Amino acid sequence: MTSDSRARVAVLLSEATRAMVLTGEAEQRLGAVADVRQATGTPDTWDLPALLDGAEACLTGWGTPRLDAEVLQACPSLRLVAHSAGSIRNLVPQEAVGDRLIVCQAAALIADSVAELVVLQMLSSLRELHRHDQGLRNGAAWGDLRTEHPGRLLGARTVGVVGASRTGQAVIQLLRAFGATILVSDPLLSSEQADALGVELLDLDDLLRRSEVVTLHAPLLPETRNLLGARELRLMRDGALLVNSARGGLVEPDALLAELQAGRITATLDVFPSEPLPPDSEWRKVPNAIISPHTAGHTLDSHRRQGDAMVSEIVRFLRKEPLRYAVPAASVTVLA
Structure with missing residues (x-):
């Protein structure tokens, strides 16, 4: 928790992905419930432990680097990964999903x-x-x-x-x-x-x-x-x-x-x-x-639905409400 007892959320999205999946309204909703730390620069320059320090949840998507065991060990407060777009198969270690970490995915929205x-x-x-x-x-x-x-x-x-x-x-x-x-x-x-x-x-x-x-x-x-x-x-x-x-x-x-x-x-x-x-x-x-160039899931409407759904999931998590898009641990390696 931060000094004013507000939760901290890390947004691990590249500038391009953020523009694609997050509307201004969605960002405002996220900022209303948490202190938001936004990654800047290119993903290959991100210091993930620093970005996730004290964060309870993070918003991820296309281009987000893998949150491997070393990163997760350095960030014990992290409990929720809300993945707006892309595969989750290689995003986090399968063994971490469940008791250690909740992973939500917006793939159903595409x-x-x-x-x-x-x-x-x-x-x-x-x-x-x-x-x-x-x-x-x-x-x-x-x-x-x-x-x-x-x-x-x-x-x-x-x-x-x-x-x-x-x-x-x-x-x-x-x-x-x-x-x-x-x-x-x-x-x-x-x-x-x-x-x-x-x-x-x-x-x-x-x-x-x-x-x-x-x-x-x-x-x-x-x-x-x-x-x-x-x-x-x-x-x-x-x-x-x-x-x-x-x-x-x-x-x-x-x-x-x-x-x-x-x-x-x-x-x-x-x-x-x-x-x-x-x-x-x-x-x-x-x-x-x-x-066609791998474009089936790519529409402006579906991208915004994905981002909005994962922002809503983070809000529900912070309010201790039931989640709608949590991925069972056994499904991590079989989902696209």
Whole structure:
């Protein structure tokens, strides 16, 4: 506690991240309940023990350095880490979460943003909007474009959702409005939960065989790396669409490039095995894939929701009220 008995909170956000996730109103709310110490300069110059000295809570996000065991040992007053944006997997030691430290994460707040882009990707690809746009700009005949690229209805498709995560479930909710047939593969989803979501639960192979559109929403773990390899991709129907807004490592890159270059399937890809893509990347040259720069979760609205939610979480913590976004210790290594 500081001399006037107000709690101390450290804001461990770079200038760019702070501008992205914190509104003036959110900063005022935080300042009304605590003395706020703001990190300045670039994250690689921060003295974390000094910034966290006496702090009960800290606000973190993209670019925040790891709060390792040495830092935590030097800052015994720290009890809450409220993570506004980015992965928590490498932010704090897993063994510290629980009795020693409460970690909250705002990732649930980007599910709507990701889900909207996923459905947009599906619609754009199925209706071949990119072909129409490129054709008109390059002088193609109006009637020829309509004949050559008639498009398909999302509502008439069978869509396979791999991973019933927060984002996966947000995608399912949007797909239901279109009337699509929805299949799900997730080893942690029970048949009762699948019924409640209005989906058919299958193993991965059967989902790949039956789906006309496959969208990935699984975490990247050792057991899910290259979840879709050459064998799995061959199970997909000719002309099927693969959507990946989750992690590039879920799909074996050479196998996917081979399928796309052969023209057997199409894809919309927001994530890649290595990011950012170099200028000469093969992914930039594949004509039957729509690509974007890992932007699914990035909207002004979702960023501000994330920051606002974590400020509210800090306020609740200081007032000893129940938290809404606390991460169970067992989930630290499996959450994105």
